[in-house]
Amino acid sequence: MLRVRDLSISIGGQTGFTDIVSSVSFEIGKGEILGLVGESGCGKSMTSLAIMGLLDRAGPWVRTGRVELAGFDVIHSEPYQRVEAGHGGIAMIFQEPMSSLNPVMKIGEQIEEAIAVHQRTPGAKRTLTARELLEMVRIPDAAMQLDAYPHQLSGGMRQRVMIAIALACQPQVLIADEPTTALDVTVQAQILSLLRELCDTLGLSILFITHDLGVVAQLVDRVAVMYAGRVVETATVERIFSAPAHRYTEALLSCLPDAAHRGQRLTTIPGQAARPGQVRQGCTFAPRCRYAVDVCASDAPPDALLPGDHHALCHFPRGVSP
Secondary structure (H helix, E strand, O other): OEEEEEEEEEEEOOOOEEEEEEEEEEEEOOOOEEEEEOOOOOOHHHHHHHHHOOOOOOOOEEEEEEEEEOOEEOOOOOHHHHHHOOOOOEEEEOOOHHHHOOOOOOHHHHHHHHHHHHHOOOHHHHHHHHHHHHHHOOOOOHHHHOOOOHHHOOHHHHHHHHHHHHHHOOOOEEEEEOOOOOOOHHHHHHHHHHHHHHHHHHOOEEEEEEOOHHHHHHHOOEEEEEEOOEEEEEEEHHHHHHOOOOHHHHHHHHOOOOHHHOOOOOOOOOOOOOOOOOOOOOOOOHHHOOOOOHHHHHOOOOEEEEOOOEEEEOOOOOOOOO
């Protein structure tokens, strides 16, 4: 449904640029949830903005690569062209619903605005459709909530409204950029359950962006792990947790709290992630990797293909000795 190929995003001019996302590639099948995982600053949100066509022309820009939605080239078309051609089917749920909703417009007006653009529904039917969307995302008293303002709703309810607005776009692919970050664990579980239900009932493909491995374990089908602007490992969620191949993924999982080691110090990854342009050759994780040898710092790592369509961008994947 969505194919990203060799996507590189740069800052600076054509003559002096620095890649902040480098050669990112992944695919999402119909009805599949792909988790895009990595620490803050690794390029997850920047990748999603490029897919949506929301990068400011004066800021970061797509230097190379393609993004295809059901075969349609997204990168080299304007958003209005995609809508007019019937390929406007990518919607996004942003991280903070309070800053994404217009505080001086009623909830119903904001949903109807998306319905008017994407569904071409006559005015008389927009309110009915908006109510149906609120019911779909399990908002009680949907008809009454249409007249509410964002500040009158809780954080979880506002996030459901954002999902309703995204669904009004009739998307084929839904991008969720850390949609549960500011929510308590009970509401977080409800939102995750809702996304899984929408994926199963509507056949949506979902790109779920997060740094929370606990959320990944609950929701996604496959995982793409990003580090310093690159996808370093891709596999099913089961293989990521049971047999991580890249040393960064292994280190991330080792940092998770474990009840069996209660009272002991938590494991940490030494050092800091490389800044854009800091590592120009070799493996970006090499300065922090305890398994690194000379070749890791000098040569770009190969894309190691492991059983089960498991990819790792590593010279010495887990199980292979340096």
